[in-house]
Amino acid sequence: METVGFEHMVDGTPEDYELIGRELVAHKAAHLTDHLLATLKAMAGPMLGYPVDRFHHSLQSATRALRNGEADEMVVAALLHDVGDPIAPENHSAVAADILRPYVDERTHWIVRHHGVFQGYYYFHHMGADPDAREQFREHEWFDDCAAFCAEYDQNCFERNYDEMALEDFEPLVREVFSRDSRYPLPSMTLA
DSSP, X not given: OOOOSOSSGXXXXXXXXXXXXXXHHHHHHHHHHHHHHHHHHTTSSOOTTSSSOHHHHHHHHXXXXXXXXXXXXXXXXXXXXXXXXXXOGGXXXXXXXXXXXXXXXXXXXXXXXXXXXXXXXXXXXXGTSOTTGGGGGTTSTTHHHHHHHHHHHTTTOOOTTOOOOOHHHHHHHHHHHHTSOOSSOOTTOOOO
């Protein structure tokens, strides 16, 4: 495998960084979706006190979004909205949103980014927190969209016997969304 000629980034040449760019693009094309699906699968098992694990919660969320006729990227967002839980439980919304951000529109990104505080509407009062914390975003153009996402694809997705679709049913949608050109490409790197 060809590698760059530097050991300190400051010593890199344009050719070195073009090589890194090509390798990154190839690696993303070959492995990004598999890594995301594996992270989602890693959420299977621990119930954390819920009636279903986070993996099945995610499948229920995506199934409901698909059956409701949502756009492909919103179905994928529903599937991955909690994917940050295993590595960043306190800020999982931000992690999931930033994973999605290069490949979805700003509305979808905003909904996933803020779903954690919006979801608090249903339970924060039981934990001594403000269930109306989402009101800080009341004037935002996507406030109602995020509230609807939580009502339709999050707070109600803990059913033990829900007829959720299999992860394999969503894989083509995940591959399609993550094969899109990034909205934030690195300089001089193309996603060909």
